[in-house]
Amino acid sequence: MDEFDFSRLDGLRNEAPNQASQAKETLAMFQMGLDRHNSGDLRSAASVYEEVLRRDPKNAEALHLLGLVAYQAGQPVPAIDFMSQAIALSPEAAPMYGNRGLALAAAGRQEEALADFDRAIALQPDLAAPHHNRGAALQALGRTEEAIASYDRALQLNPRNAGVFNDRGASLRALGRRDAALADYDAALALDPKNVAAWYNRGGTLRDLGRVEEAVESYGQAVALNPDLAIAHHNRALCRLQLGDYLGGFEEYEWRKRCPTFDDPRYGLERPWAGERLKGKSLFVFPELYQGDVIQFARFVLAAEQAGARVTLAAPKAMHALLQTLSPSINLRGEDEAGESYDYQSPLLSLPHAFKTTLESLPNAPYLRADPARVAHWREAIGPQGFKVGVVWQGSTLPYALPLQRSFPLAALKGLAALPDVRLISLQKVNGLEQLHTLPKGMAVEDLGEGFDPGPEAFVDTAAAMSCCDLVITPDTSVAHLAGALGVNTWVALPAVSDWRWMSARDDSPWYPHTRLFRQSVPGDWTAVFDEMAGALKGLR
Numbered sequence: 387m388d389e390f391d392f393s394r395l396d397g398l399r400n401e402a403p404n405q406a407s408q409a410k411e412t413l414a415m416f417q418m419g420l421d422r423h424n425s426g427d428l429r430s431a432a433s434v435y436e437e438v439l440r441r442d443p444k445n446a447e448a449l450h451l452l453g454l455v456a457y458q459a460g461q462p463v464p465a466i467d468f469m470s471q472a473i474a475l476s477p478e479a480a481p482m483y484g485n486r487g488l489a490l491a492a493a494g495r496q497e498e499a500l501a502d503f504d505r506a507i508a509l510q511p512d513l514a515a516p517h518h519n520r521g522a523a524l525q526a527l528g529r530t531e532e533a534i535a536s537y538d539r540a541l542q543l544n545p546r547n548a549g550v551f552n553d554r555g556a557s558l559r560a561l562g563r564r565d566a567a568l569a570d571y572d573a574a575l576a577l578d579p580k581n582v583a584a585w586y587n588r589g590g591t592l593r594d595l596g597r598v599e600e601a602v603e604s605y606g607q608a609v610a611l612n613p614d615l616a617i618a619h620h621n622r623a624l625c626r627l628q629l630g631d632y633l634g635g636f637e638e639y640e641w642r643k644r645c646p647t648f649d650d651p652r653y654g655l656e657r658p659w660a661g662e663r664l665k666g667k668s669l670f671v672f673p674e675l676y677q678g679d680v681i682q683f684a685r686f687v688l689a690a691e692q693a694g695a696r697v698t699l700a701a702p703k704a705m706h707a708l709l710q711t712l713s714p715s716i717n718l719r720g721e722d723e724a725g726e727s728y729d730y731q732s733p734l735l736s737l738p739h740a741f742k743t744t745l746e747s748l749p750n751a752p753y754l755r756a757d758p759a760r761v762a763h764w765r766e767a768i769g770p771q772g773f774k775v776g777v778v779w780q781g782s783t784l785p786y787a788l789p790l791q792r793s794f795p796l797a798a799l800k801g802l803a804a805l806p807d808v809r810l811i812s813l814q815k816v817n818g819l820e821q822l823h824t825l826p827k828g829m830a831v832e833d834l835g836e837g838f839d840p841g842p843e844a845f846v847d848t849a850a851a852m853s854c855c856d857l858v859i860t861p862d863t864s865v866a867h868l869a870g871a872l873g874v875n876t877w878v879a880l881p882a883v884s885d886w887r888w889m890s891a892r893d894d895s896p897w898y899p900h901t902r903l904f905r906q907s908v909p910g911d912w913t914a915v916f917d918e919m920a921g922a923l924k925g926l927r
Contacts, residue, residue: 412438412445419451428455446475450482457489465489480509484516491523499523514544518553525557533557548578552587559591567591582611586618593625596883598890601625616644628886635886636739643733650674652725652733659730661740665694670725672700674735676782677844678864680705681871682887682897685749686737688712700725704844708868711755751898752873760850767834768854772809773926775802776852777831778860780818791881792862794912796821796831799859801920803829808923811855813848813865815839857926859919862888870898877922879915882906 419434432455438448453468469486476482487502503520506513521536537554540547555570571588574581589604605622608615619641626635643653652672659669669690673680680701691697697716700723701709709718725731732740741747768774777799781792796818803810810831812822815838822831839847845868852858858869858876862885869876878895880888880903888895888903895901902922904915 412442416447423451423455428459431455444475446472446479446482449475450479450485453489454485457485457492460492462489462492466493478509480506480513480516483509484513484519487516487519487523491519491526496523496526500527512543514540514547514550517543518547518550521550521557522553525553525560530557530560534561546577548574548581548584551577552581552584555584555587555591559587559594564591564594568595580611582608582615582618585611586615586621589618589621589625593621594883596890598625598628602629614644616641620645624886628889630745630889632738632744633742636743640736640739642735648674650733652731655725655731657728657730658736659732659740661742662730663694664690664730667695667729668698669695670698670700670723670728670731671734671737672723672725672731673702673721674733676864677702677705678867680709680734681754681864681867683734683737684709684712684871685751685753686734686741686743687716688753689741689749690737691716695730698723698725698728702844704842707757707843708754708845708849711757712753745896748896751871751900754849754868754871756849756853756872757846760847761853764834764847764851765854768811768851772807773857773923774809774811774855775923776811776813776855776858778813778858778863778865779821780814781861781863783817791906791910793818794861794879794915797824797826797829798912798916799831800826800829801916802859802923803831805920805923811851813852813858813860815848857923866901867898870895870901873900876901877919878903879912879919880905882909 419431423431435448435452449468449472453465456465466489473482483502484506487499490499500523503516506516517536517540521533524533534557540550551570551574555567559567568591571584574584585608589601592601602625605618608618623635623638642648687699700719702721706718779796812833852874860866861879866878893903
């Protein structure tokens with residue numbers, strides 16, 4: 387967002403007292419305050435503005451500038467109060483509405499901010515800043531097309547504002563218009579080569595486009611300009627991992643611990659394990675991210691035990707029955723276990739870095755096992771007839787998962803269901819079950835009923851049932867990792883640009899030797915993926 391220009395005294399002369407000597411003295415004080423303000427000395431500038439108000443309690447500009455100081459100091463609530471007082475005294479001052487809008491937006495009051503930007507525009511239509519800030523408020527409200535229109539107007543008024551190009555790029559990216567977004571980030575950087583946000587956003591857009599090597603370079607520019615920008619390190623790490631640079635990628639992935647969304651206090655535990663000899667030592671490992679990540683990286687817990695450690699793994703209680711099959715001697719605790727009385731501690735996803743893992747040294751799968759009694763139960767329930775394909779189609783509906791296309795329509799499997807002797811058996815849980823009741827005519831998918839994983843233990847029936855299938859088909863879900871960890875033959879349907887762990891342009895996975903990858907050739911188009919699967923499935927029959 388843009389702040390209004392407050393560095394000139396043109397508008398202050400109308401606010402100064404009428405007496406000439408007082409006006410001259412007040413202007414001099416304002417100039418001193420503005421000089422300090424522009425130099426970044428907010429506290430000293432505020433003291434000057436407060437002195438102006440002591441002499442003239444109804445000086446609207448001093449109230450306005452005090453509000454701006456509060457906003458810049460990260461205190462939007464007092465900023466709103468000061469600026470509201472200023473507007474009450476000077477209701478036709480566009481910059482005051484504009485800056486109060488910034489404070490309102492910072493306080494999360496986007497609708498009120500939008501009203502203030504509209505009022506500023508009505509008072510001074512030729513000011514670029516309120517159009518820019520209006521666009522940001524609209525984007526925050528999810529009104530992306532309108533936001534782009536506001537950014538367009540801001541650029542008509544000031545075509546050399548790198549910040550507007552950067553923000554419009556973010557809106558274009560949100561609409562999936564990635565090439566246009568990239569052009570905007572490039573335009574921003576042409577105007578301001580040291581714009582960290584533009585380098586960072588450009589990196590994300592390049593990764594969206596599958597240009598991962600270039601994304602690494604763009605994130606590198608952001609890091610060079612701001613070496614402490616943890617999220618840029620984090621995202622560059624994911625790109626490096628996607629490219630197969632596991633040594634460097636997992637090392638840089640340690641920066642996640644400084645990102646706001648990675649806020650587990652256990653990152654600060656003493657005695658973190660950094661690869662020291664484990665024989666005879668106790669190691670506490672705590673979980674990160676989601677269930678699929680716990681399954682995927684559990685192999686490193688087993689590797690730590692095999693290296694001689696007495697391992698305690700904190701994990702969701704519902705996963706204990708599954709995870710106990712790693713090794714009966716691994717000690718399982720609740721996922722919130724503190725882990726203070728051990729020789730070493732480690733987050734789960736730091737283990738690959740401590741082990742100095744490469745693509746070639748990944749611990750082998752399978753490493754989990756299905757419960758034999760449950761396997762026997764589901765083998766009888768499913769029966770021996772036909773070629774049995776366990777199917778999952780709906781992944782997480784959390785916001786993080788949606789851009790990665792971790793779902794596809796169940797109906798997209800119609801061609802596979804039509805193959806002779808093929809039985810589709812639903813392994814789906816919770817999300818997407820309603821699609822079983824809206825199948826295309828002639829398509830059948832068998833439902834395993836209410837007795838399928840109904841209790842508090844997660845995945846135990848899923849593991850057993852998929853072990854009774856000849857093949858599992860799934861998008862990028864926790865089931866893909868479960869099947870891979872069990873050594874079940876698995877086909878994973880992936881979007882054109884997938885999550886880092888599936889790498890790029892490969893149809894196999896170094897993590898799971900029994901897994902085959904099918905990728906979109908055109909973003910958003912699943913038809914070719916399942917046509918390819920149908921052809922491959924014919925070859926198995």
